[in-house]
Structures are given as C-alpha cells and as structure tokens.
Amino acid sequence: MDNKSADILEEYSDKEYEFGFVTDIEMEVAPKGLSEETVHYISAKKEEPQWLLEWRLKGYHSFLKQPEPAWQNFELPKVDFQDISYYAAPKSKAKYKSLDEVDPELISTFEKLGIPLSEQKLLAGVAVDAVFDSVSVATTYKETLKEQGIIFCSISEAVKEHPELVQKYLGSVVPHSDNIYAALNAAAFSDGSFVYIPKGVRCPMELSTYFRINTENTGQFERTLIIADEGSYVSYLEGCTAPKRDENQLHAAVVELIALENAEIKYSTVQNWYPGDKDGNGGIYNFVTKRGICKGAHSKISWTQVETGSAITWKYPSVILQGDYSSGEFYSVAVTKNKQIADTGTKMFHIGKQTKSRIISKGISAGEGQNSYRGLVHVGSKAEQARNFTQCDSLLIGDRCGAHTFPYIESKNKTATIEHEATTSKIGEDQIFYLNQRGIDTEKAVALIVNGYAKEVLNQLPMEFAVEAQKLLSISLEGSVG
Amino acid sequence: MQRNKIPFADLYIKEKKHRKEDMLSIKNLQAKVEDKQILKGIDLQVNAGEIHAIMGPNGSGKSSLASVLAGRESYEVTGGQVTFDGKDLLELSPEDRAREGLFLAFQYPIEIPGVSNINFLRTALNEIRAYRNEPPLEAKEFLRLTREKQKLVEFDAKLANRSLNEGFSGGEKKRNEIFQLAMLEPKLAILDETDSGLDIDALRVVSNGVNKLRSNKNAFIVITHYQRLLDYIVPDFVHVLYDGRIVKSGTKELALELEERGYDWIKEPVTSESV
Ligand SMILES: Nc1ncnc2c1ncn2[C@@H]1O[C@H](COP(=O)(O)OP(=O)(O)OP(=O)(O)O)[C@@H](O)[C@H]1O
Ligand SMILES: [Mg+2]
Numbered sequence: 001m002d003n004k005s006a007d008i009l010e011e012y013s014d015k016e017y018e019f020g021f022v023t024d025i026e027m028e029v030a031p032k033g034l035s036e037e038t039v040h041y042i043s044a045k046k047e048e049p050q051w052l053l054e055w056r057l058k059g060y061h062s063f064l065k066q067p068e069p070a071w072q073n074f075e076l077p078k079v080d081f082q083d084i085s086y087y088a089a090p091k092s093k094a095k096y097k098s099l100d101e102v103d104p105e106l107i108s109t110f111e112k113l114g115i116p117l118s119e120q121k122l123l124a125g126v127a128v129d130a131v132f133d134s135v136s137v138a139t140t141y142k143e144t145l146k147e148q149g150i151i152f153c154s155i156s157e158a159v160k161e162h163p164e165l166v167q168k169y170l171g172s173v174v175p176h177s178d179n180i181y182a183a184l185n186a187a188a189f190s191d192g193s194f195v196y197i198p199k200g201v202r203c204p205m206e207l208s209t210y211f212r213i214n215t216e217n218t219g220q221f222e223r224t225l226i227i228a229d230e231g232s233y234v235s236y237l238e239g240c241t242a243p244k245r246d247e248n249q250l251h252a253a254v255v256e257l258i259a260l261e262n263a264e265i266k267y268s269t270v271q272n273w274y275p276g277d278k279d280g281n282g283g284i285y286n287f288v289t290k291r292g293i294c295k296g297a298h299s300k301i302s303w304t305q306v307e308t309g310s311a312i313t314w315k316y317p318s319v320i321l322q323g324d325y326s327s328g329e330f331y332s333v334a335v336t337k338n339k340q341i342a343d344t345g346t347k348m349f350h351i352g353k354q355t356k357s358r359i360i361s362k363g364i365s366a367g368e369g370q371n372s373y374r375g376l377v378h379v380g381s382k383a384e385q386a387r388n389f390t391q392c393d394s395l396l397i398g399d400r401c402g403a404h405t406f407p408y409i410e411s412k413n414k415t416a417t418i419e420h421e422a423t424t425s426k427i428g429e430d431q432i433f434y435l436n437q438r439g440i441d442t443e444k445a446v447a448l449i450v451n452g453y454a455k456e457v458l459n460q461l462p463m464e465f466a467v468e469a470q471k472l473l474s475i476s477l478e479g480s481v482g
Numbered sequence: 483m484q485r486n487k488i489p490f491a492d493l494y495i496k497e498k499k500h501r502k503e504d505m506l507s508i509k510n511l512q513a514k515v516e517d518k519q520i521l522k523g524i525d526l527q528v529n530a531g532e533i534h535a536i537m538g539p540n541g542s543g544k545s546s547l548a549s550v551l552a553g554r555e556s557y558e559v560t561g562g563q564v565t566f567d568g569k570d571l572l573e574l575s576p577e578d579r580a581r582e583g584l585f586l587a588f589q590y591p592i593e594i595p596g597v598s599n600i601n602f603l604r605t606a607l608n609e610i611r612a613y614r615n616e617p618p619l620e621a622k623e624f625l626r627l628t629r630e631k632q633k634l635v636e637f638d639a640k641l642a643n644r645s646l647n648e649g650f651s652g653g654e655k656k657r658n659e660i661f662q663l664a665m666l667e668p669k670l671a672i673l674d675e676t677d678s679g680l681d682i683d684a685l686r687v688v689s690n691g692v693n694k695l696r697s698n699k700n701a702f703i704v705i706t707h708y709q710r711l712l713d714y715i716v717p718d719f720v721h722v723l724y725d726g727r728i729v730k731s732g733t734k735e736l737a738l739e740l741e742e743r744g745y746d747w748i749k750e751p752v753t754s755e756s757v
C-alpha cells in the first residue's frame with residue numbers, strides 16, 4: 001500500500017465504540033475478591049441447592065490449583081482475580097415476574113442496544129433472554145415456547161424449576177476443572193441461559209440471549225446450557241456489548257451444548273464487547289470455553305461466530321463427535337484492529353465412526369491487530385471414515401497487523417480423510433480503485449470487500465442477524481483502510 | 483454536423499474551444515509512475531456526442547491515460563490540466579470523478595470474491611445518486627432497470643447474480659464492464675481494449691450496446707488495437723498515441739491506414755525529432 005493509503009489508515013484507526021454508555025442504576029455488588037465465602041455468598045443469593053454449592057466449591061478449588069496457560073500466541077495480561085467483583089445485580093428486585101416489574105432504565109438500556117424486550121416489538125420469531133451484569137432480566141416468549149414443552153429461561157430459574165436436567169448435564173461437557181477460566185466460572189457463574197428442546201420438537205423461533213456488562217470492576221461469568229433431545233432442532237444466538245472503560249474487564253463464560261440422537265443445535269455468536277481504545281487501553285478479556293457434544297448418532301452441532309469486539313478474544317468453540325455419523329461445524333469471522341488480539345479456532349474430536357467436521361475460519365486484521373487461528377482435528381482409533389475439511393483464510397488490511405495459523409492434526413485412524421486449505425490475502429489497491437471508479441468511496445469499498453470475504457460465514461447466521469452482523473463488520477472496520 | 487471536415491484535433495480544439503458541448507478538455511497532460519515519465523504532454527478535446535478512438539503500440543501509454551483520468555493513485559500528474567464538464571478533474575477523488583459521470587471500462591477488470599455483482603451495482607448506483615441528491619432507487623425499480631439493461635447489452639442474468647467477476651472468463655469480464663456502463667449511464671465512457679478477448683458475436687453485441695447507449699449528451703473514448711471494432715463503433719476521430727504523446731489525429735480512415743501500414747511510419751518522425 002502506498003503512502004496515501006497508509007495516511008488514511010492512520011487517520012481512521014480509532015472508530016468510536018457505539019455501545020460504550022453506562023446505565024445508571026442501583027446495583028447490589030459483592031465485595032471484590034474470590035474466596036470460599038464469595039462462593040457461599042453467590043450460592044446463597046441465588047438460593048441454590050446444596051449439590052450446586054458443592055459443585056461450585058469443587059470449581060473454586062480446581063481454580064486455585066490451576067496454572068494460567070502459557071501456550072497462547074499473545075502475552076497473557078496479568079488478571080488480578082482478587083480485584084474483581086464476582087456478583088452484581090440490579091438492586092430493585094431479585095427476580096422479575098413480568099416485564100412490567102423491570103426497572104425502565106434497564107429496559108431502555110436494552111432498547112438502546114437495539115434489543116427491544118417487549119414481545120410485540122421483537123423481531124418476529126425471536127425469543128430473547130437478556131442478561132445484565134450477572135442477572136437475567138427478561139426472557140420473552142416464554143409462554144409460547146412452553147406450549148411445545150420448550151424450556152427457555154435463565155439458568156438460575158432452571159436450577160429451581162428443572163433441577164434434574166441441570167444436575168444431569170451441568171459440567172458434563174465442560175467439567176468444573178476443564179481449565180482455569182472454566183473453573184473460575186464453575187465457582188462464580190452468576191447467570192446465563194438454559195434451553196431444553198423436547199424430543200422431536202423443532203423450535204419454532206430463534207432463541208437469543210443478549211449479554212451486557214455494565215458495572216465497573218465486575219466480571220461476567222455466565223453459563224449457558226442447551227440440551228436438544230432426540231430428533232429436535234434449535235437455533236440459538238448470543239450477542240454482547242459492554243460500556244467503555246479504561247480498565248480491562250474479564251468475561252469468562254462457559255457454554256455447553258448437548259445434542260442427542262438426530263438432534264441439531266445451531267449456535268451463533270455476534271460478539272461486540274468493548275475492544276479498548278486505539279492505544280489498547282481498556283476493553284474486555286473474552287476468555288470463554290464453549291463446547292458441544294454430539295452424543296447421539298446422526299446429531300449435529302454448528303458454531304457460527306462473528307467476533308469484532310474485545311481487547312482479547314480467546315476461545316475455541318469445539319465439538320465432541322461421539323455419536324456415529326454425527327457432524328460438527330465451525331464458521332468464524334474474527335476481526336482485530338488497533339491493538340486487538342484474537343486467538344481463536346476450534347477443536348473437533350472425531351470419536352464415532354463416519355463423523356464429519358467442517359471448519360471455515362476467516363480472520364481479518366487491521367491496524368496493529370493480531371489474529372491467530374488455532375485448530376485441532378483429532379481422529380480417534382474408532383472413528384472409521386471420519387472426514388474433516390478445514391479452510392482458514394486471513395485477510396490483512398495495512399502492513400502493521402498480523403495473521404497466524406496453528407492447525408493441529410492428530411489422527412489415529414488410517415481411514416480418515418483430513419483436508420486443510422489456507423490462504424492469506426490483502427485487500428488490493430486495484431480492488432479498491434475498481435470500486436472507487438464506480439463511485440464507491442474507500443470506506444464503503446472496504447466494507448463491501450470484507451463482507452464478500454466473510455460471506456460464507458455470514459450466510460450461516462439466522463437471516464435477522466446476518467444483516468446486523470454485516471453492518472457490525474462494516475462499522476468495526478470503518479476507516480481501517482485507505 | 484461539420485466535424486468530419488476537420489481532420490486534425492489541434493484545429494478542432496481551436497474551433498470549438500468555447501462551445502457549450504465541451505465535455506473533456508485535456509491540455510499538455512504529463513504523468514509519471516514510479517519515476518518513469520509515461521505521459522509526455524497529451525492534448526485532447528472531447529465533446530458531447532462524439533466518439534474518439536485511441537490507438538497506438540503496446541506500452542505507449544493508452545491505459546495510463548485512462549488511469550490518470552480516472553484518478554489512479556499510483557500515477558503522479560506532473561503537468562497540464564484536465565477539465566471535465568467545467569470542473570477541474572484532477573482535483574477530484576476517483577469516486578467523485580465516477581460520480582461526475584466518468585466511467586472506465588478496465589482493460590483488466592478486477593475480481594472481488596463474495597461481492598455479488600448486483601449488490602455492487604446497487605451500491606454504486608445509489609452512491610452516484612446520492613452525490614446528485616437523488617434518493618436511492620427502490621428495490622423494485624432497481625430490478626426493473628437491471629432487467630432492462632441486461633437485455634440491452636445481452637448480459638446473462640446468471641452472471642449478474644454471481645460474485646463480481648470472480649471466475650468470469652476474459653470475455654465475460656469485458657461484457658460485465660459494458661453491463662455496468664449501461665447501468666451507470668456515465669457522461670464519458672473510456673473503453674480500454676474492451677474488444678480484446680471478445681469472440682465475434684460478443685464483439686457485435688458489445689458494439690450494439692455501445693451504439694444504443696450513445697447519444698448527443700454522452701461521449702466515448704475507445705482504446706483499441708483493431709480497426710475491426712471501429713467498423714461497429716464508428717469513431718468521429720482517431721488518435722495515435724506513441725511514447726506518451728498523441729502523434730497523429732485523423733478521421734476513421736486513419737485506422738484503416740494504420741491497419742495496413744502498422745505504426746512505423748508514425749514512429750519515425752518522433753524518433754528523429756527527439757534525437
Ligand atoms: N506501475 C508501473 N511501474 C512502472 N512502469 C509502469 C507502471 N505502469 C505502467 N508502466 C509503464 O507505462 C508504460 C505505458 O503502459 P500502458 O499500460 O499505459 O500502455 P498501453 O498503451 O495501454 O499498452 P497496451 O496496448 O499493451 O495495453 C509501459 O511501458 C508500462 O510498462
Ligand atoms: Mg493498455
């Protein structure tokens with residue numbers, strides 16, 4: 001890229017984060033720090049049964065024992081776990097019976113984010129669970145779903161109303177000791193969403209959760225559990241935002257998906273946590289453990305993620321392909337600009353025979369952003385005829401950013417077929433000139449090119465959100481190029 | 483019209499200097515790329531309703547002239563002026579030149595994977611409309627226009643829905659340029675070797691398209707190596723570009739002469755002059 005392009009690149013590198021406001025609302029915040037007492041405090045606040053408290057405590061002890069990982073492709077910032085508050089909830093009421101009881105300030109917060117909570121106003125066919133700091137504030141369309149036996153509620157509520165399901169599956173895919181952040185989550189998780197789709201039911205609407213971190217010095221440790229019983233189908237979407245702050249905030253969520261025989265779960269994420277400013281101050285550390293298990297034969301789990309926010313995004317939504325003929329998919333677009341870092345990818349564990357996986361990863365780096373794809377394809381000895389296809393593309397904008405790929409393959413079965421393709425490209429000056437020549441300015445040209453590049457992934461998103469994600473991609477790259 | 487009676491552009495410029503239909507006026511244009519002087523003083527006057535052909539040997543600077551007019555950044559203008567519709571063209575950004583009605587059909591059209599041709603065209607059209615303070619075209623109206631223009635230039639609807647030039651054959655890319663031209667209806671279109679790579683039928687189709695699109699309000703600059711194209715798109719003037727200068731201008735007969743005699747007889751005087 002020539003000088004003029006480089007200048008424009010500089011000029012625009014810091015685009016305002018449009019969701020960076022703070023909601024002024026009275027909060028009940030736990031004292032900073034994590035200890036057995038904190039775990040007891042959270043569990044008591046949530047009026048939890050004894051088994052859950054014990055499970056949390058196991059998580060806590062495992063957290064104490066684990067070292068922080070050292071294999072990632074970035075310098076792990078020191079997180080002072082004792083300087084975080086592990087529980088924050090709007091003071092007004094612990095639990096809302098209906099939307100009318102929710103603080104109007106809260107409702108308007110979600111409305112500002114483009115997430116109307118009143119059911120009439122919702123996008124047709126989308127049910128929403130909104131999580132504000134640590135607490136689920138509203139779940140819409142509950143009654144409609146209930147008619148079909150679908151459970152969609154906050155996980156706290158599920159613990160009370162459906163303890164047998166929660167106890168059976170909680171921690172069954174991501175154990176309390178899985179990794180240090182998952183252990184932290186087990187000890188301190190505050191809320192999150194719970195979904196159960198009964199046998200043979202096709203969930204008639206998109207289920208969606210919006211997460212919002214609001215309070216200072218809090219972490220968000222939500223936990224999501226989705227169970228698709230035999231022959232059922234569900235499509236689930238999570239979105240996230242946070243206010244602008246100079247300090248970093250930790251987000252250590254856990255998502256567990258369980259697909260029984262012939263079931264299908266489609267999980268989509270549009271992640272737009274505050275990324276920090278252009279010099280790398282502030283922003284969310286998005287250290288998340290997401291894993292699904294295709295437990296039954298012919299089941300399917302598909303992860304789609306559009307990651308544009310966070311100072312550091314560090315996660316590997318994975319699939320354990322246990323059932324024969326089961327299949328796993330991972331579609332990802334990760335954008336890093338300014339000083340953002342992403343180290344993301346997936347792990348596909350082929351255990352059953354004739355299992356299939358497909359990985360499409362599109363990294364986009366601009367400014368001084370660093371983008372790593374890290375993926376593992378593991379084929380066990382019994383995974384006859386397992387198949388994997390991986391395509392991992394990197395797009396560079398400017399010449400101060402970086403793209404890295406770390407594909408790992410472990411195959412213990414000779415009948416497996418594993419294909420890997422990788423490309424790295426730059427947005428060409430000639431591409432931009434071509435679009436300019438048709439009356440399209442450089443900013444729009446980049447948006448067009450990037451959306452075209454990410455199309456295969458964006459196409460996987462539910463329709464209502466594909467448009468939103470396209471806009472988000474354009475906005476987050478606004479001005480990254482000349 | 484009397485224009486055929488005036489064979490040389492120089493004369494022509496003097497005659498028509500202040501006429502209203504002046505569209506593009508290039509005076510002593512010089513440009514370099516990576517420290518290499520490519521354009522060494524180009525003079526050219528194009529009026530509304532006219533078709534100018536530019537011919538000349540490989541590497542003489544034809545595409546460079548087109549690029550400089552369209553505003554490609556890698557070229558540095560080192561001298562001269564260009565006015566387009568009364569505006570200083572060289573002051574405008576590439577996108578504003580396009581919005582003012584300058585269109586370049588590229589010699590080598592660019593592929594943009596994943597961006598649908600139609601989506602791209604809609605964006606382009608609406609950007610141009612916004613520049614003129616016109617509201618964006620409604621989806622329905624846009625589709626109607628697309629169909630109409632597809633028919634006009636016989637462009638395959640399947641190609642219109644594919645990613646922009648991605649995996650298009652050479653000829654398909656060229657035809658896409660003409661489709662875009664038809665959609666955007668520029669005042670001045672520069673066709674850079676649009677004929678090369680076209681089969682005989684396609685050549686006829688593209689030429690018909692251009693002939694249907696031409697009017698007394700727009701103008702074309704047609705860069706080509708082959709007289710054959712000029713049988714279909716009949717130029718008012720033919721210019722020969724050699725070593726960064728227009729060394730000869732004439733009427734369509736000049737193209738026939740070039741076809742017969744090649745460029746050597748034109749090169750000679752320039753070489754001896756510069757020695
Ligand atoms: N980026 C560049 N760097 C160096 N030289 C260049 C560059 N771009 C063009 N040139 C040179 O400028 C000269 C004119 O090229 P141009 O493409 O304008 O020729 P042309 O008349 O269009 O030729 P053709 O008939 O082959 O299309 C050539 O010598 C070419 O090598
Ligand atoms: Mg050329």
